[in-house]
Amino acid sequence: MNPQPEASFKKLLPLLRPHIRRLSWGGLCMLIYVGCWPFLAWLAGELVPAIGNGELNRVSSVIALSLIVFLIQKLAQFGQDILLAGPALSLSQELRRNLFRRLQRIELGSLEKLSSGDLTYRLTEDADRVGEVVYKTVQDTSPSILQLIAVFGYMVFLDWQLSIATILLAPLVALLVSQFGNKVMSAAERSQKQVSDLAGLLGEAIQGLPLVRAFAAENWLQDRFDLEIDQHRKARYRTLRLLALQHPVVGFIEAAGILAVLAIGTIRIQSGELNAQGFSSYVAALLMLIDPISHLTTNFNEFKQGQASLKRLQEIENQELEQQDLAGALSLNQLKGELQLNDLCFSYNKGKSILNGLNLEIKSGQIVALVGPSGAGKSTLFSLLLRFNKADKGSILLDNKDINSIKSKELRSKLALVPQQTIVFSGSIEEAIRFGRNSTKESIIEAAKLANAHDFIEQLNEGYSTKLEERGSNLSGGQLQRIAIARAVLGNPSLLLLDEATSALDAEAEEAVQIGLKQAMKGRTVLVIAHRLSTVQEADQIIVLDKGCISEKGTHDELMKKAGRYRELCEKQIIRDLSPS
Numbered sequence: 001m002n003p004q005p006e007a008s009f010k011k012l013l014p015l016l017r018p019h020i021r022r023l024s025w026g027g028l029c030m031l032i033y034v035g036c037w038p039f040l041a042w043l044a045g046e047l048v049p050a051i052g053n054g055e056l057n058r059v060s061s062v063i064a065l066s067l068i069v070f071l072i073q074k075l076a077q078f079g080q081d082i083l084l085a086g087p088a089l090s091l092s093q094e095l096r097r098n099l100f101r102r103l104q105r106i107e108l109g110s111l112e113k114l115s116s117g118d119l120t121y122r123l124t125e126d127a128d129r130v131g132e133v134v135y136k137t138v139q140d141t142s143p144s145i146l147q148l149i150a151v152f153g154y155m156v157f158l159d160w161q162l163s164i165a166t167i168l169l170a171p172l173v174a175l176l177v178s179q180f181g182n183k184v185m186s187a188a189e190r191s192q193k194q195v196s197d198l199a200g201l202l203g204e205a206i207q208g209l210p211l212v213r214a215f216a217a218e219n220w221l222q223d224r225f226d227l228e229i230d231q232h233r234k235a236r237y238r239t240l241r242l243l244a245l246q247h248p249v250v251g252f253i254e255a256a257g258i259l260a261v262l263a264i265g266t267i268r269i270q271s272g273e274l275n276a277q278g279f280s281s282y283v284a285a286l287l288m289l290i291d292p293i294s295h296l297t298t299n300f301n302e303f304k305q306g307q308a309s310l311k312r313l314q315e316i317e318n319q320e321l322e323q324q325d326l327a328g329a330l331s332l333n334q335l336k337g338e339l340q341l342n343d344l345c346f347s348y349n350k351g352k353s354i355l356n357g358l359n360l361e362i363k364s365g366q367i368v369a370l371v372g373p374s375g376a377g378k379s380t381l382f383s384l385l386l387r388f389n390k391a392d393k394g395s396i397l398l399d400n401k402d403i404n405s406i407k408s409k410e411l412r413s414k415l416a417l418v419p420q421q422t423i424v425f426s427g428s429i430e431e432a433i434r435f436g437r438n439s440t441k442e443s444i445i446e447a448a449k450l451a452n453a454h455d456f457i458e459q460l461n462e463g464y465s466t467k468l469e470e471r472g473s474n475l476s477g478g479q480l481q482r483i484a485i486a487r488a489v490l491g492n493p494s495l496l497l498l499d500e501a502t503s504a505l506d507a508e509a510e511e512a513v514q515i516g517l518k519q520a521m522k523g524r525t526v527l528v529i530a531h532r533l534s535t536v537q538e539a540d541q542i543i544v545l546d547k548g549c550i551s552e553k554g555t556h557d558e559l560m561k562k563a564g565r566y567r568e569l570c571e572k573q574i575i576r577d578l579s580p581s
């Protein structure tokens with residue numbers, strides 16, 4: 001992903017808008033909490049001389065009053081924390097929701113370029129970190145800043161000259177803090193990128209584990225992993241070293257500053273410009289500055305780390321989105337399923353054309369087999385039909401309507417894809433077939449019957465409620481394929497896009513899948529990327545695609561007689577008899 005220059009938390013503010021009432025109440029509690037600090041400093045000023053003079057009555061009344069103020073302050077703090085936690089958590093939830101929504105709309109070409117592990121990391125860890133920063137800002141940074149203002153205001157009120165001496169020390173601390181902050185931010189960015197890379201590698205490794213074993217490449221993978229975690233350790237160590245250095249340095253400067261103020265204060269008492277009571281309150285107030293300054297230091301670092309995370313989230317937001325429906329896009333009624341390609345041209349990257357002026361007419365109910373060597377553009381044609389990509393030139397007409405003029409959701413509900421490799425989400429079989437649509441159980445059963453899947457589903461212990469494990473690993477390949485067929489025919493699509501599996505299953509499973517497919521194809525227009533001889537023999541039309549051009553058209557017998565490209569594909573076994581013997 002290309003790094004984007006700016007990451008601003010301000011952009012998150014609109015997400016807080018719905019919580020304005022809670023925020024206001026929380027803000028009120030915060031003001032009460034903060035307002036108690038100068039009051040407590042004043043009470044400390046009253047208390048110290050009273051203790052010194054042994055005025056017992058005065059001491060007890062000041063202590064009693066302090067207890068009440070403390071109680072009010074702690075209650076207000078509780079109110080503030082509890083009232084502000086909700087909006088802050090909602091904000092991070094909303095942020096994640098928006099990002100996921102965005103992810104679902106990212107142009108597929110851009111999505112394919114991203115590593116799934118890296119994306120997962122961004123949507124979990126980075127989003128969490130941003131959420132934490134928002135929470136900290138609302139619940140800790142804001143009261144700390146207000147506390148600084150209120151307490152320092154009180155100090156100015158007590159002795160403005162002494163306050164000037166105190167504040168002269170502040171820029172030094174601030175400068176150091178911000179210097180560290182910037183360093184921490186870039187170190188955190190590096191460290192987060194490293195974790196993302198690690199997540200990316202882990203994602204690949206887990207998926208490719210069987211392959212790694214088959215190639216006995218464990219040592220190679222271990223070395224890559226070791227290198228990655230070593231870099232991660234180093235990057236993290238750099239951040240921790242900076243943080244470790246920051247606390248003692250800032251702490252020492254603070255302590256030196258306080259000692260200096262004490263020295264100046266003593267001089268002012270001696271010159272009679274400040275009394276002991278006022279100076280006690282001043283020192284108490286000064287001590288009350290340490291906590292918020294230390295909180296602000298820590299929070300500033302976390303803020304910088306959060307900013308790095310936010311930047312990485314905004315990079316997802318800046319990905320190109322899938323093309324939107326045109327204004328006034330059409331809805332679809334029942335389709336006949338006629339398809340027409342007119343001079344269809346497409347390229348992923350400028351200059352390297354993948355489809356070169358395809359012209360084709362498919363009548364309703366026809367079965368058309370798309371054949372050709374790998375890389376000929378067959379899957380690309382499917383992706384154009386599904387409008388995952390947009391043609392550079394030419395058009396695709398469905399029942400005489402340009403597919404670009406149709407609402408993409410409606411278009412996709414009328415086309416159903418059976419991919420080469422079945423992907424299912426974990427959940428019940430019923431949910432896997434329904435796949436988010438509003439279908440009744442009866443229609444799901446009907447679809448399963450059509451796909452020749454009903455019988456095996458019924459035989460499972462929990463029937464349609466049987467839970468599919470991750471990637472459907474508790475079903476066989478053939479059973480999964482039949483679930484995919486049922487999922488495809490459930491919405492009664494007019495057009496079936498079938499990407500035939502290249503390898504055969506065992507005889508029984510293969511036959512079951514073929515029965516399901518045949519039933520599913522009935523009464524629909526079917527476009528099948530075919531590898532099987534049996535499929536092409538039954539097709540009404542075979543289209544031979546070669547380097548993005550249609551090189552031949554016809555039936556199996558016609559094309560075999562021609563002794564052209566098609567026959568060559570058969571002879572090279574690119575199309576072959578996959579029926580199990």
Ligand code: ADP
Nearest residue numbers: 109112348354373374375376377378379380381
């Ligand atoms: P087939 O399905 O016939 O094997 P494809 O349609 O998958 O062929 O690919 C056709 C050509 O387009 C290939 O050269 C392939 O490398 C290229 N291609 C496929 N997908 C992409 C993509 N997302 N970005 C860039 N090039 C791609």
